[in-house]
Amino acid sequence: MEHFGYEIVHINKLANFEIGQNYSRQDDIHRIFGGQQQGGISTPANQPYVFIFTGKSGAEFGYEDGWQDNGVFLYTGEGQVGDMEMSGGNKAILEHTEQGKEILLFEATGKGKPYIFRGKLACQSWDEVEGPDRDGATRKIVRFHLVPKENAHVSEFGAVEYVPPKGKTLEELKQKAIQAGKATNKSSWKSAPKEYRKRSKAVKDYVFARANGVCELTGKPAPFKRKDGSPYLEAHHTRQMSDNGPDHPRWVGAICPSVHREIHFGENGEKLNEKLKKILHELEG
Incomplete structure (x- = not known):
């Protein structure tokens, strides 16, 4: 079907991405899982994932993402002009746990180049800060506080020391x-x-x-x-x-x-x- 221009999406396919490895956004992510192929947040239907993308190019739109000393990744929501709203991709991040979805973080290495997989994250909290939009006007920016998921080898079969x-x-x-x-x-x-x-x-x-x-x-x-x-x-x-x-x-x-x-x-x-x-x-x- 792909030869006729149709997108083939595998329903609930397991995402076996390895941290630190390079992946093509089109071939390794969207061709397999679907989702929006542009923008920083992709929410494919019928998949237990929210894909988020970060990179230096977002700074011109007021996006300043990055790791903090305590291991938290601060991620700026989507929306280039005016106040950011808790809808679309932003809402998907906020409600990912309730919807049974995991957040997968990818970092850009340059225009037209692969993305590096940085891991699975969970949205613990969020806040609003002021910053410039695409036109330079001051607006409210949604900022998510993302925490790396626990190591699967630690939590995979439950904690024996559970109280x-x-x-x-x-x-x-x-x-x-x-x-x-x-x-x-x-x-x-x-x-x-x-x-x-x-x-x-x-x-x-x-x-x-x-x-x-x-x-x-x-x-x-x-x-x-x-x-x-x-x-x-x-x-x-x-x-x-x-x-x-x-x-x-x-x-x-x-x-x-x-x-x-x-x-x-x-x-x-x-x-x-x-x-x-x-x-x-x-x-x-």
Whole structure:
């Protein structure tokens, strides 16, 4: 079909980009996943990703992105003239966790040249600052505080040292988890990494409490108990086949370790993952 000018998009294809490697925006990103081929934010339909692009050329439009000493990446929203609004690509970044999407950052190396993949990020918070637009007029600029996702090897199969919360009802844990999935308007980005860790734990607290010691995929009791006596289950992010995906109750299930590994490494992994998605949809909507 490509020979006739049609775009072929692979639905929910896993993005196996390697940090530090070069990629063609057209061939390696849009030809495979779709999405807007121009601009700094690309939001392909039917894909669990928001692609964002940064580079020195954005400075002329008031875009000054960059890494901070605490590991936060400050990313300027889209909109070249007038105040930036929380719509379009900006809204996609703000609500990426609720929508079950990951943010993938690419850095330009020059006009017509490849982009370097810089990693998967999560939007912890955002603020507004003043800066020039394309015409030089002062306007409000939306700035996102993005935090690198935890290393997949650390979080992939759940933390063994997990400590269950005490004295909280299931509804209280649920509300805390839902709020944790929303990026907040905060003037300072310095505490973003710490707040992100709290946010991830809030979701796990609720998901494990919701499961109540029973695998949410098989319906069987946890295979063993932790040293503290609590049932051992592992958190699985259904929107990504690595477990540093979006932290929101509707996308995360508590499952037994054996079926968890089957999802990741078994021949029926994709089918099991889809089954868990349906179960979570019934639980969380």
